[in-house]
Every structure is written in structure tokens, then in C-alpha cells.
Amino acid sequence: MLSLKAFLVPVLLMTLWLANAAAEGAFGPQGAEGEPNRAQAWLVPSPDPKVASHAVLFRPPGDGPFRLAVIAHASTENVLLRGQMPQPQYRPLASLLVARGFAVLVPERPGHGATGGQYLEDQRGCDEADYAHSGRATAEEISTALTYLRGQPFIRHDGALVVGHSAGGWGALALANADPAEVSSIIVFAAGRGGHANGFPNQICAPHALVAAAGEFAHGARVPVSWLVAANDSYFSPDFSRKLADAFRAGGGKVDFRVLPAYDGEGHWMAETENGVKFAASELDRALKGPSPPPSARARKP
Template identity: 70%
Template sequence: MRLVNTIALLPLLVLLTAPPLCAQGAFGPSEEEGEPLRRQAWRVPSSDGDLAARALLFRPPGPGPFRLAVIAHASTQNALRRAQMPPPEYRPLAAYLVARGFAVLVPERLGHGATGGRYVEDQGGCDEADYARSGRATADAISLALGYLREQDFVRKDAAIVIGHSAGGWGALALSNADPKAISAITVFAPGRGGHANDEPNQVCAPHTLLAAAAEFGKAARIPVTWLVAVNDSYFAPAFSQKLADAFRGSGGKAEFRSLPAVGSEGHWMIESEAGVKAAGSELARALNENRPAAIKKPRDNR
């Protein structure tokens, strides 16, 4: 009987004594999916030293080095919805970027979906919302993933771009103070926090606090931002998004603001669809062309 109990406890003992995930060399690709766009599942560092964040990577053909694009996903204050979130993929947007020569990383941040862990982006309640702190926490997560991919041989060390959606876009704005040689451009789709306050469309929790945080991000901004929002976005409607962009620019940030056509029944999710990427295509192309880095010079053959 004692032997049976010992055997039954072995799986638990293995879990309790196993080294942390990142200590097992878990960063990097897990398996090749064998799909178009060279889709791979990866693990990247997180702010929790014991937990690697899940990610998806898409690549063009060839060895590279490719410019890197990092897509930062949306979030929610609802813990149950975060836990049930499917892995962020943004496949139409990834396909658009891969076709233009980018390696595309879509990392899942702490507190979401299969990555799990503590939610470090919590903005707090409506009355005491700290949008600046939550944005910086998102920016830190983006930066960790980006920095790790820049160490890979198939990725260029310079001229990465960041594309953020909703809370991911808010974090991208907080990241606009980074080195412009490392990140050449940022594009954000309806960036913000606190939208749909109390699950009500066109209601933003503590809007003046959000505007003040946008101005704070703008003071330190060094990277040009393209700011896009669909006319049927009920989380951060164009009129309010314009105010956010004005606050960001008014304190020193450089941002081009554009309203996009309505997509589907809720424009806030436009960038997750092929129709949304098509609607944003000309603005995405403009942002990429305006911030195109110099080509890498290949060594001359002196034979």
C-alpha cells in the first residue's frame, strides 16, 4: 500500500521539484507547424522569471535577416475573459507583413490565455485607474519579447516596428520613448484602456485620466506613431481617439491620426480580420514606406 501511495505521488513530486520553465531552456521555437507563412510556436521571456510567455512567429521564405514586426494584442480587466482568451494570432495582418519581408512575432502577455501567470497590466478600478502604469507594464512585455527576437540570426538588429491593438496599442504608445534606431515606427489601432466602461458602448472609464496618461507618454516619445481607428469603434470612438492623439501630440509626441471606414458590426476588432487589414492597407503601407530603413549592405566580393 505504501508503494502504491509513493507511486501515486511521483507526478506531483516531479512538478514540485522541476526547475522553472525558463531554466529548462524553454525560450525559442517549440515545434514547426508546417503551415504557410512558416508559422511556429515560440516561448519568449516575460517579467516573471519563472514563466515563459507563449508566442507565434511567422516568417518569409529564406534565411533573412528580416525586419521584425511585433503585434501587441488587446486585453480586458475581466479575469475570466482573459483566462479564456484564445492565442492571439492576427493572421491576416501577419500575412500582410510577411509579404512585405517582415518576420512577425505575436506574443501572448502574462495573465492571458495559455500563458497564464499574474496579470501585471491591471489598471485598477475606475475611480483610481492608473493608465500610465498599466501602459508601461504592457510596454515592458513588448520590449522583452522584441529584445529576445532581435538576438536571433534571422532578425535584423534595427528598424523593428510595433503594431498595437487596443490595450496593446496603449502599451505601444508607452514604448514610443524607446531608441528609434531599434524601433523605427509604431502603428496603433484604437489604443486605450477603460473602454466599454461597465460593458456600455461609447463609455470610457475616467477619460480625463486616460488623456493625462496619453500626454505623459507624448512627453518622452521619440518614435513616430500612426494612429488608426474605425468610424464604428464603440470602445474608443474617433472623436475621443482624436482627443487622445491630440494630447499625445500636444506634449511632444509625433502622431498621424486617421479614421478608417466601418468594418463589420464593431470596428474595434477590425485589425483581426482580412476586411480590416484591407481597409487599413493604404495607411499601413504609408507608415511602412515613410519609415523604411536603409538596406543592409552586403559585403563585396573582391575575388
């Protein structure tokens, strides 16, 4: 059994490292704000103490405090493509959220692009993929960035939103057991991992394992999930996505599953494009009209 000392020492060392790194300016804004939506490069902590995640932060006018939205990007098991990934920005999606009062953070997770470092969310192959591991690793990366931003004076402590796309959506599902006072809702676009197995559309690595992990993520879930998928998604089809959502619901999660009409040539990338976000805007607004905590003693005061 792990001793209390063995548990606390690494936690203490991580806390001290984060404090020192922040004091030395390793985290935070990396340049001036730009347009649109006060776009600004940031560095934020990751679960790997040697790696700071590159990120883009968007904000409404004013000083806040604003509710926070974190957008979790898609990924790939191809190490070369991951290394060449440009900074994810999701500008159209961020613009929609900024217009609705959110400050929006888009962090690039370890193992990707300029962030670099170890790929913590490896699903460990295709035939025997460990989707529970990969999803929880992604969730930890999202949560680390979210926790850091909640410490900023312009961010509220309550009512955060997590939006995930593909592998990012899979990680967002693993956050459904968060404190609903801190994370009030989750929206996922085509959540999953292992799509396009061996490069073939409509083929998924170990689909049974993906369904089982969706049920695991729902244990203790308290945050409602809105699940969106386009009719022509060739990574995670509506029929298969519904199986995932049903497994999540059967495991105790609260999920509102919606199929959107076919979008462009490949619906999987809807969340990344301006027309795709316009296409999904009504469903996004419906999801955002869920329980929204009013300003309270839990909110960050100016």
C-alpha cells in the first residue's frame, strides 16, 4: 500500500515547482493581445513538470471576471503528424463562446507540436487499446490548464465549460465526475479515439473497449454532457457514437445526444471550421442554456 509520505512528497514537489515556475514567468501571457477577441499566446502548466503547454487565450472586452471555457483539441496516434501539429486555435468556436461571455483557453497538450514532451495520452496500440488510460490522461491535461486559469483575477471560480473535439472530447468525458460548481457543463464533438483504424474510414480500433471505457467514465458523473456528431462523420459514425452515449448513460452519466445533418465532405472536422460552427450554432446555444450558475460568493471577485 502506498504510504501517505510517498503520496504527499511528489505532490509537494509539484506544487513547489509550479509556484517557482510561475514566479519566474514560465507561465502566463507570452505577448501582447491581438485581434480578434484579444487573442494572446500563453504558457500553462501540464501534468508533466518539464513541459509547459502552449496555448491561445481569447477574452471578451473588459476586466471580467469571466466564465472560463477550455477547448480540448483532436489528436492522432501518428508521432510525426503530432510533432508537426500547428497550435490549435478553434477561432470560430472561440468567437462564438467569447460572444456569449466566456474567456476561452485552447491549450496544446504534451506530445503535440510546439508544446512537445512526452505523449501522455497514448492509447497503447490498436487491437488492445487502453482507452480508459488515454481518456483519463487527456482529462488530467485539461484539468491542469483549467485549474491554473481559475487562479487568474479575470476568471470566475465557478461555471467553467469544457468543450472537446474527437480525442479531446474523449478526455472531456472523463471529467464528468468533476465538481459541478466548478465545471458546469461539457460539450463534445464526435468524442472518441481509435477512429480511421489503419487509415480506413468507418473502422475503429477495439470498438468494444471504447464502449466499455465510456461506461467507466460515467461512474460518479455529475456534470451534464451534450454530445454532437455529424451524420457524415467517418471516424465515429452516429450509430457508433450513440452506442458510446448509451454506455455513458447506462454507467450513470447524464447525456443529451444529438445528430447534426451531414456537413461538408467530412463531418468530423465541423468544430474546426467557421461554416461548421455556424452549422452547429443552434445546438451549441441549446447546450449552453443548461444550468448556468449566477454570480455568487463562489465567483471570482474583481
